[in-house]
Amino acid sequence: xxxxxxxxxxxxxxxxxxxxxxxxxxxxxxxxxxxxxxxxxxxxxxxxxxxxxxxxxxxxxxxxxxxxxxxxxxxxxxxxxxxxxxxxxxxxxxxxxxxxxxxxxxxxxxxxxxxxxxxxxxxxxxxxxxxxxxxxxxxxxxxxxxxxxxxxxxxxxxxxxxxxxxxxxxxxxxxxxxxxxxxxxxxxxxxxxxxxxxxxxxxxxxxxxxxxxxxxxxxxxxxxxxxxxxxxxxxxxxxxxxxxxxxxxxxxxxxxxxxxxxxxxxxxxxxxxxxxxxxxxxxxxxxxxxxxxxxxxxxxxxxxxxxxxxxxxxxxxxxxxxxxxxxxxxxxxxxxxxxxxxxxxxxxxxxxxxxxxxxxxxxxxxxxxxxxxxxxxx
Amino acid sequence: xxxxxxxxxxxxxxxxxxxxxxxxxxxxxxxxxxxxxxxxxxxxxxxxxx
Numbered sequence: 001x002x003x004x005x006x007x008x009x010x011x012x013x014x015x016x017x018x019x020x021x022x023x024x025x026x027x028x029x030x031x032x033x034x035x036x037x038x039x040x041x042x043x044x045x046x047x048x049x050x051x052x053x054x055x056x057x058x059x060x061x062x063x064x065x066x067x068x069x070x071x072x073x074x075x076x077x078x079x080x081x082x083x084x085x086x087x088x089x090x091x092x093x094x095x096x097x098x099x100x101x102x103x104x105x106x107x108x109x110x111x112x113x114x115x116x117x118x119x120x121x122x123x124x125x126x127x128x129x130x131x132x133x134x135x136x137x138x139x140x141x142x143x144x145x146x147x148x149x150x151x152x153x154x155x156x157x158x159x160x161x162x163x164x165x166x167x168x169x170x171x172x173x174x175x176x177x178x179x180x181x182x183x184x185x186x187x188x189x190x191x192x193x194x195x196x197x198x199x200x201x202x203x204x205x206x207x208x209x210x211x212x213x214x215x216x217x218x219x220x221x222x223x224x225x226x227x228x229x230x231x232x233x234x235x236x237x238x239x240x241x242x243x244x245x246x247x248x249x250x251x252x253x254x255x256x257x258x259x260x261x262x263x264x265x266x267x268x269x270x271x272x273x274x275x276x277x278x279x280x281x282x283x284x285x286x287x288x289x290x291x292x293x294x295x296x297x298x299x300x301x302x303x304x305x306x307x308x309x310x311x312x313x314x315x316x317x318x319x320x321x322x323x324x325x326x327x328x329x330x331x332x333x334x335x336x337x338x339x340x341x342x343x344x345x346x347x348x349x350x351x352x353x354x355x356x357x358x359x360x361x362x363x364x365x366x367x368x369x370x371x372x373x374x375x376x377x378x
Numbered sequence: 379x380x381x382x383x384x385x386x387x388x389x390x391x392x393x394x395x396x397x398x399x400x401x402x403x404x405x406x407x408x409x410x411x412x413x414x415x416x417x418x419x420x421x422x423x424x425x426x427x428x
Contacts, residue, residue, distance in 0.1 A: 007402070007403075007404065007405050007410070008402060010407055010410055011401045011402045011404075011410050014401070014410050014411060014413070014414035015398075015401075015414070017414060018414045018415075018417050018418050018421070019421075021418050022418055022421045022422060022425075025418070025422060025427070025428065026422065026425070026427045029422070029427050029428045030427065154426050154427075154428070157383055157386065158382055158383070158386060
């Protein structure tokens with residue numbers, strides 16, 4: 001019998017080693033696809049899927065839950081989007097807080113807490129971002145995923161060198177190809193990301209959504225923070241809401257949606273549907289370029305000595321003290337903003353109204369922390 | 379773009395096959411170990427895990 005050379009044995013052993021590592025890593029990476037639980041509150045009447053509006057998403061990582069909070073009384077429909085960019089966590093937490101607390105008295109509230117579901121399964125390369133963060137609730141810690149700005153490359157790859165926006169022909173960097181907020185109004189035959197935005201656009205059209213609020217965060221040094229960005233049709237609504245927010249003690253500005261910057265929710269949903277399209281931004285130091293150590297503490301507490309220094313040097317326009325900008329404050333801004341946009345819509349004399357009940361006020365969230373208003377889980 | 383994705387996966391599969399073949403041909407253990415480390419991300423990519 002011919003003797004098997006030693007190199008074959010060592011190669012076979014190394015193959016087994018590589019296979020074992022792949023199994024271990026496969027299980028670890030696959031666990032990232034498991035969604036963190038959301039506990040529907042008393043206001044939730046139905047949980048739909050985005051594939052109900054774009055069947056092409058069924059069975060893909062782009063399909064995501066649409067929570068319906070129907071008052072049962074006639075009124076306006078409102079859509080809230082969290083997790084368009086899963087590395088902007090206050091939008092996700094605010095959307096979850098709505099699902100677990102809000103009880104509309106008139107109209108219907110639709111909440112998509114994980115708008116770019118795929119982007120929750122990875123983090124951005126070279127950012128050193130944490131994969132999870134926790135918020136303390138009265139019944140224990142609640143864990144949330146911290147994700148990526150863009151769709152997971154597993155679902156959409158490769159990126160083109162130049163991203164050409166489908167309906168306008170606008171060109172952007174190829175890295176924006178997987179950015180949900182550059183892919184509106186979407187297409188049911190387009191890229192993975194465009195199919196997700198097509199589903200959202202269809203929801204807005206089919207449910208005759210009157211107000212859309214897309215929840216975001218940005219680096220503290222970015223000029224558009226603590227702001228409501230509004231399509232030209234929604235400027236009056238945003239102005240009314242901002243005045244009420246200022247009366248509650250918040251600095252908030254209004255930014256007009258640029259007419260020549262395409263693919264964003266506040267531009268395309270406003271142009272292609274009848275909704276009043278708005279987007280809210282808060283200042284998130286864990287996204288900033290000037291930040292120090294990046295970890296879950298920075299995401300939740302928002303304390304960063306380098307931003308304090310930058311503020312003192314005049315490099316950051318947003319107020320940044322040693323107390324930081326905690327997620328409690330950022331979520332409080334979002335929740336208060338949604339409530340005030342709905343109130344403004346009613347005050348502007350629209351026939352259909354939307355009245356939201358059960359939401360904590362800005363001051364209550366600052367006092368008790370957002371964890372107080374989240375379900376402790378099971 | 380979907381077409382390009384499959385081209386990319388085909389390239390990954392080809393590269394994986396070539397490295398595996400080479401791994402069994404090399405006498406030096408360090409070369410084989412190098413190859414074993416390189417095939418891990420390729421397998422994960424091919425299976426669309428990472």
